[in-house]
Amino acid sequence: MTNDTQPGILRYTAFASDPAGGNPAGVVLDAAGLDDAAMLAIAATLGYSESAFLTAPPQGLGEPGRAFTLRFFSPKAEVPFCGHATVATAIALGERIGTGELTFATPAGTVPVTVAHDPASGRLRATLTSVEPHSEPVGAEDLAEALAALDWPAGDLDPAIAPRIAFAGARHLVLGAATRERLADLAYDVDRLTALMHRLDLTTVQLVWRASDSVFHVRDPFPVGGVVEDPATGAAAAAFGAYARELGLVAEESVLTLYQGEDLGRPGELTVTLHAGDPRVRVSGVGTRITA
Numbered sequence: 001m002t003n004d005t006q007p008g009i010l011r012y013t014a015f016a017s018d019p020a021g022g023n024p025a026g027v028v029l030d031a032a033g034l035d036d037a038a039m040l041a042i043a044a045t046l047g048y049s050e051s052a053f054l055t056a057p058p059q060g061l062g063e064p065g066r067a068f069t070l071r072f073f074s075p076k077a078e079v080p081f082c083g084h085a086t087v088a089t090a091i092a093l094g095e096r097i098g099t100g101e102l103t104f105a106t107p108a109g110t111v112p113v114t115v116a117h118d119p120a121s122g123r124l125r126a127t128l129t130s131v132e133p134h135s136e137p138v139g140a141e142d143l144a145e146a147l148a149a150l151d152w153p154a155g156d157l158d159p160a161i162a163p164r165i166a167f168a169g170a171r172h173l174v175l176g177a178a179t180r181e182r183l184a185d186l187a188y189d190v191d192r193l194t195a196l197m198h199r200l201d202l203t204t205v206q207l208v209w210r211a212s213d214s215v216f217h218v219r220d221p222f223p224v225g226g227v228v229e230d231p232a233t234g235a236a237a238a239a240f241g242a243y244a245r246e247l248g249l250v251a252e253e254s255v256l257t258l259y260q261g262e263d264l265g266r267p268g269e270l271t272v273t274l275h276a277g278d279p280r281v282r283v284s285g286v287g288t289r290i291t292a
Helices: 036-046 083-097 140-150 180-184 190-200 234-246
Strands: 009-014 023-028 050-055 067-073 100-106 109-118 123-129 134-137 164-167 171-176 204-210 215-221 254-260 268-274 281-289
Touching: 009 036, 009 083, 023 036, 023 083, 036 050, 036 067, 050 083, 067 083, 083 100, 083 109, 083 123, 083 234, 083 281, 134 234, 140 171, 140 190, 140 204, 164 234, 171 190, 171 234, 180 204, 180 215, 204 234, 215 234, 234 254, 234 268, 234 281
Parallel strands: 023 050, 067 100, 171 204, 215 254
Antiparallel strands: 009 023, 009 281, 050 067, 100 109, 109 123, 123 281, 134 164, 164 171, 204 215, 254 268, 268 281
């Protein structure tokens, strides 16, 4: 298989009820006959930030018929975890085998997902539970290089949102923008940022502007995946939720709303839920099939 017109390759958008919003993903529900090169070729042909590929689960994982191995490919390489492609896949499965619980074995670890009807949108909503997250400081030289690549003066950072590398299945550099205007003005040095991201093993750089106590606007450059910007990034949302709780930006028990994709013309909404006593993060969104 090498193009999206062949049977078995579906297209869904995640984190929006409108097919023109959110983040599109390719979904292959039966990838048993595909090797790594074929999966990468499909992802490259589709051109989305990631595509998802399902195969049989490891023995003993989850409920029979509702557990799968799930892998993710950008147009350039395999990635360990992708939130929007997980949501897209779960919604595709929900349409075929019904709502309820799913379990995915991913390269980053086991990710449970709940699929339910969303009465507000009339669509299905998928809620993933991340692997256990953590964060770490970013070195001063690496931060300076990131700002130089972005062409962001250090004074444009929000001092309340400390730069850190956050992880909830994949690594993301979190940088806080002092204003919405700073976030909207994004024109970066692709080669320079790509080199830094490869060196730090980053999946995206998550740029964040805080609109209120529980509402954030975010953007995610993703040059290492072969796209300039990811329209809606579930893995980064999970990492950011854990980071925000760890640093005391939000309460231990919180529900956050992240708006992403507005500046790309693909608006999406991600819900991040934090539960006291559970380090894992829930990321939720609706989705819908894209028809050619």
